[in-house]
Each structure stands twice: as structure tokens, then as C-alpha cells.
Amino acid sequence: MNLSTSLTKYLHGPSDTDAFVGRSISSHTRSEYSTADPLNINELISIPQGQHGLRKQKKIRSLRHIESVRLHEQDHISYEDKTIQIKGVGNSVLLLEWYMELPTAVRERVRVTGLQPLVDGLNRADMDVPLMQALAEKWWDTTHTFIFEQLGEMTMTPKDFSAITGIPVYGRPIKIDKHIHRKKDTIRRLLGRPLACVNQRRVDINWLYQSYKNMSTTTEEDIDILSRVFILALLGATLFARANDMVHLFYLPSLDCIANINNFNWGGAGLAFCYQQMDDLCRQNTSKIGGLWKAWEVWGREYLPCMRITPQCISSKVFPCSLLWGNCLPPTMEAKVLLKYYRLKLTQLTSEQVEWYPWGANTLHPYYVAQSEEPNTRRILLVGPDGGEWYLGERVTMQTSATEINKKSDDINHMTLLQKTNSSSNSKHPRMFLFWFTNEKF
Template sequence: MTIEEEEESEAEPEQEMDTYMDPHEDEYDPGLRFQQKYQFPVPDLPSDDDDEDGLTPPPPPAYTMAGTSGGSTPAPNPRSRPGPKKTLPTRPWKLIGETPGGPKYPHLIPSFGAHIAYDIWEGKGRHMLKLRSHAKSTWSGPDDYYSVSLLESTGLYHLRYCSLPQHNNPLIEAFIERWQPHTNSFHMPFGEMTITLHDVHYIMHLRVSGKRSNVWIDKADAIYAGARAFGVEPPVMEKWYGDGSRLDDLDRMYGDDSSFASEFRVRAYIAYLLGKLLFVDKSGSKVKADFFPLLEHIDMISDYSWGSATLAYLYRQLGMATRAEAAQMGGCLTLLECWIYEYFPCFRPPMVNAHVNGEPWCKRWQVIHHIPKDEDILVDYRRRLDSMRASDVNWTPFGVNVSCEVEKTVHHGTIRWMDTVEPYMPDRVLRQFGFRQIKPSDPIRPLKGAKRERKLASYKISYEPGDQMWNIPHTHMLNEDYYGHLARPAWESTPEYLPWYLDHTHVRFRQIPDDFFRTIQDMCAPFAEYLQLDRPNASDEQEAGYSHMRHSQRRRRTRDT
């Protein structure tokens, strides 16, 4: 049973939230002008009242218990040091009103009560997440001509060179803290941003159109199909279905010394690449076998939308990582980290290669310096994100024509990887397509019974798959008349967007933001040369002929000449 399928056995009746909403805000209307914005018929979606189940009662207070005998408590030992007291949260996981630091209205992100950002605002926190990565797995795959030709035909063979050797844990943690699973976007001080389908297409060089990745047969038939595809007995495949197949076992069974035929080795290596890079689970060393039947026909592997599947799985992993008691995260971390580098130049590593046409953009980042899991580094990243402005972002790193070059990127609906279904809503991040940001429509709501509590054991979420909308060309896509106003400048938004956005989310982690200091810098910018706010390098001064003389001497010399 997967994490998202587990559910708390008891829950109290749901509390109504309408009394806390601004009656003048038309976004709370369930019939929110959705039909007018899009050129496609929108199916009936669950209402906000069905979004999530009721509140969970607050946990009892924590007590420090000493050893007891016969029901009596012995006197404390004066020489012993008391251990740290664990402060348990007393707030519900589902918002019922205005929140300190935001949001003012809980409609947009109702499960923010269980979000790690809420804990950080209250001065609490957690240890940094353990990022699951298989970068140390080094199987290079079969190298005979026939096997290589089969691998190249799948459109996935290039993934063997797409894994970053290490990850910037504090940087990824800082962005996880800003992820909101209700909108599947990062909530920045200036608006929403997210990883789009065209980002996956360019960064990982994966196909985003095509068939959805899902097995449409029952488990028994899937086990036999997987056994045929990998040349093993059904009991072996059944064990892989239950426990997962270790990456090292795939290397050992289908490696250079294997007696399996080329087709079996090719399927095993594709499964190895997918489990190592795109669909990394939290075991740290295994790959789930539920998708193995998709690899049975090698000539059809390239027909699947591996890009949308990768993004759906990463969305789910990000959502679970935002829960206050999460401890680790899987998914395609290479995609996440390279996305940060593309859109936020201030966080880029010092070594950058020029992009080569036809190759994944992730290959141009050289992450060779190890960034330790240091809390001070994480706090600095939070501060820099708190004070960041929209003009600091590279909004269109892949050009302004991405909606034409990658048509599926303007799909508005759901994306899927096996049983994991997540909403994809490009109208929330129009500036990443080169268009002016407007107030978006309400996010796609999950099915009734959804829960996003603090503990991952209680994290249960599901959406209407909407597979028929995905498979019909040019259906369920944003209308160009709706989003087609070019952004001038690139971070442009309508006047009503930012006030609405700030009332509905939580965008800062420092209760005293750095905007004051940024304002002072802007005021002093015209006098920067006179005040010497930026000390020039010695080489620059030598080239200018000024040596190391004082600034006043340079001014007099310039005046006299």
C-alpha cells in the first residue's frame, strides 16, 4: 500500500470555512467564471467543501516521564541534565481563519496548518530532508551494437548522462518550504512559479506529449506481463512488485556477464535509468516494478509521455515533503535543482557550460563543489528568497515561444504517473510563458476524502484522472485570447493580481523582511560611484590607469584633465 493510500481511522466532522472568507472575493464562488476563460468544456469538479476531510483533534501535551515504580514519581536527580522538551503543535492541520504572516483567507491553501512554513514562522522547524538520489549507481548498460540501437530508439538512453553528481541540500530545502501542493507551485514574494512541461522537455530532453504512463490491467496480469518482459519467473516478478527490485540486482542480473538476451537487458537498463533518475523512491536503492509491463514492447517505449509522468511524480514528492514531519524526499531532484539554476541566476554554480543544441540543458551545470547540510546556509537562502524581486528572475530561459514549440505545455488539467495524478495549471504562472500574469482561476480540487496532515502516514490525496482530456488533441488547453497578452517587462502582472495573491498565501519566513535594506540600496544606486559602494577590483583599476589612489584623488585628477 502506498503512502498516499493510507488514511487516519478517525476524523472529526468538517468545519465550515465560508464564514472566514471575504464575501467580496468572487473566487470563492464554486462556479467561478471557469467556462468563460477556456475554449474547452470543463468537467464538473468537486466543490471546495469536498476538498478535505475534517479536522484532526490536537495531540495531547508532551510530558517528560521519569522512571516510575508503583505509580509514584521519584525525586529528580539534581546532577542530571533535563533533556530537551518536545513541543507538539496544538493547531489543526486545516486552516479555519486568518493566519499570522498569511494567508488572510484560507481558501487557496487550506492545509497550510500542517505545512513546514507555518512551523518556521512560529520559530520551530525540522532537520533538513534527506534527499534520495542514486547518483552513485554506475551501471553503464549493455554496449553491443544491437542493444545500443534498441536503447537509442526508446528516447531515454541519454538519461545515463543527466544525473547531477551531488545536490545542494539547503537550496532545495529552501524551495520545498515555498511549495504549496494545492496549487503545485512555489509561492514567491512576487507571485507563483512552477516547473512546467516545457521545462521538463528542455532540461531533461523528455517527451511531454504521447500516451500516459499507466498499466490498464490487474495486478496478476501485470505480474505475468512483467515476467515475460524481463525473462524471469512470475514468483520473482511478484516479489519485485511487493518489495521492489534493487538497482544493484538489475546490474548483477543483466550486466556484462549476463546470459539474458539483448531485449531483456535493454528493458532492464531502461528500468534502471527510470528508477535511478526520474522516479526515485524513498528506499534509496530500489525501483518499483509496477511499470515494468510498459517496457514489454521496446518499439512502443518512446510513445509514452515520460516528461509528464516525471513531473507528476515530482509534484507528489514535493507536496509530501512540505508536511511538517516529513523526513526525506524522492523524485527527479536533477530536474528540480537545474530548474532553480535556470530561473534564478543568483543561485547558479560557478562552473557553467555552454548549451549544445540537441542535448539536455541539465548537462551544462557543473555541480562540483559540495554544499554541506548547514542550517546557516539554509537560513541565508531563506533570507535571499524573502527579499527577492520579480526582476531578479529569468522568466523565460528557453525563449518566449515555448507555448508554440511545446504545445502540450499549455494543457490545463491533470498529469499522471501510474496511480499518481496531479493537477497541472499553467494559468497560474503565465509569466513563464512570456505573458502577463492575471488573476488565475480556482485550483483543481482533489476528490472527497483528501487529507494533507503533518504525518505522511495520514497523507491521502487523489484527483480525477481526466485521461480522455489528455488524449484528445488541442482539448483542455488555455485559450490564447485568455493568456496571450505579452509581458512588458517580463515580470508584468495585472494591477489586481499581487494584492489578491498576498491575501491568499504565505510568502515570507522572516518576520522582519529585508525590503528596507533593498530600498536603501535602490536609493543609493545613483550615487554608487561617488560613495564607492562596490569596491572595484585591482585589475579593473590598473586597466583604467587609476592604480590604488584614493577616490577623492581620482575625482580631482578627472576634474583637472
């Protein structure tokens, strides 16, 4: 792919086929684009897509024409009528205990990074497994949207993610160095001696706690080190939680200067990771879902009142909205019965049954929701630790502008990707909005 073609794809978004079959934008490795200068377009065009969902199964690499958004239905979680034991990963209990033991100076460092909402959102609530399965059965990794038979498409938008989690989808892409575990001097400077002796790409979160919980914080350098270690563990237990309870060290370049941590687009990276986790779940690549999986439950209950079997923990609207549902117990109804109920409600879902403005008036939004408003209606490439994922704002205009689009249920199964875009066949794709939101004009 030459520079001209790559630049066109980057500024205007991919073609329908490129966006959905999971082709990498280039063959460059993750470490090459992770430190890209946002002013250097030659580095920006090298962002590959992650290998999740169908892309992980490597079944459609050679596909050239797509007949339907519902690709390879036999591999989808909705193909068979069965109950799956889904488990949400993350170590909230340990992180809560650790945070309460941190010195005041370290807590203040965590607060100024903008990641304090991740701490506030830590909870011990169990997953509503039937609700998660019902949502996964409507999710399609080909478009990163839920497809409802009577309604059309919806998804978790950047604004939704920020309103739920308190993390804005705004800023520069996170920096990642996959070889940083080999740079002992850098590890010792950023994380102190305990990790300088560990020659591994990732470490166990519990090991981090045990190794650093009694660390002395008599100097500013010690405070910074302990702050980085806790933030690293926090990311591994929440935003980028994985099934093995381990966290990668490759996030460290983004944690180098604590005062600049809030300049990175953690919200965009977290939303990309959420998409990837749901992609794998809907394709039955895993029965464990990582990242901020609780955000999917909150999203379903905020937009779809029929999903509110469990009452809110807080009666009035607060932000981030995960606090409304964070510590609510899952329904006590039998799982099979509840799953059948959720399936029926989602199948029959109509526009009148959707709460199109779950976050209230724009004037009442906190700053992090307002920052995430701009990319809501656009097509953007969200850059996460496992690669980039497309958010296709033009496909969910009902949601982003509350404008109803007529979609007959009989046509959903046979509707092609090109037909489902909201532009004519002669028009160009909407320009992709760069994910750090500069004022430059191209």
C-alpha cells in the same frame, strides 16, 4: 458522480475546490484506469489523484470550502524556522556503471526509446540541501506552485520539465498493471527467467544489476529482455526514484514493445511524480525526495539568478539543461547561513529579478521542448504511477507568457483559490487539454 458530471469535470477541469483538496475523480482503482484507451472517455474519467502532501495526512477529505491556498499552515515546512536534512534518492552511480557495461545493441535499444536523456543526466553531484529546503518552503501542494510574497506564483511547467530533463510531456498515458507480478508467463517473456521466480511487486535495483549483468545477448530476444531490464532499473533510479532503491514491476505493460516506448508520456508521468515528491517534502511527510529531484535545483537556478551560488559546469546553453548544472558541486558555505540567504532572496523576489525566458528563443528549442509547449498555458491532469496531479497553467501566466500580474504581498495570505484564477467569477474554467494531444474537438 454520473457520467455527465464526470465528463464535464474531465473536459473543463475541476472546480477550485475539487482541484486542490485532493478528492479523487472517482473511486476506481489505479489498475482500472492505467490501461485506458484514450478514445474511450468512459475510461478516462476514472483517473484518481495521488495521495501525497496533505492528502496523505487525510486531514481535508471532508473539507467543503477553502479560505486560502495556504491550507493548514502549521503542517507546512515553512511554519517553523528550522534546518532539515533533506536527502535526494536514486542510484546514479550503479546505473552509470551498468550502462557502460551494456552491449552496443542494448544501448541502441535504449536510445530509440527516447529515454536516453535520463542516462545522459546521471551524475554523482550532491544535493544543495539549503536550496531544496528554501524552495520547499515556498511550495504549496494545494496549487502545485511556489508562492512568492512580492511576486506571485510560479511552478515547474511542462516546458520547463522537458527543457531540463530532455523528456517531452507528450504522448499517451503510461500503462500500468499492479497485478503483473502474478502473471509469470508475461514476466518470463518480458524479463527472462531471473525475475520469473520472484513473486514481488517490486525488486531491488542492485539485485537487477547483479542478476543480469552477465546475461548473454546472442539473440534478438535476449537483447530485448536485457534492454527492458535496464530501462526498468533506469526508471526506478531516475524518473520514479524512491527512497528504498526499488522499482515496481507494474511499468512493464509500457515496456512490452520497445519500439513503442517513446509513444508514452513519460515526461507527464515524471512531472506528476516530481509534484508528489515536493508535496510530501513541503508537508514534512518525508525528508527524502525522489524522482528527478535535481530538476528542482536546475529550475531554481535557471529562473532565479540570485540562486546561482554555484557556477554552471558549461558556459553556453545546451539541452537538456540539466547538463549545465549536473556535476556542479554544492556551495561550501555553512548550511544555516546559506539557507538564510536563500530565504531572504526568495522573500524579496520581484519580477525584475526573474529570468522569464531561461530556455531562449522558441526557434532554438529541440523537438522535445517544442512538443511540451502546447500544454504550458492550460490546465492538464498529469498521470503518474502514483495517480494523477493537476498542472494549473492558468495560475502561472506570468511565467508562461511573461505577462506581469499585479499581486500585492499583503493579499497573498488571504487570497482565495477562486480569486487567484485569472478569470471572472462568471466565466467557465479553462478547458483541460488532454495529455496525449489529439486533434479531436469536443
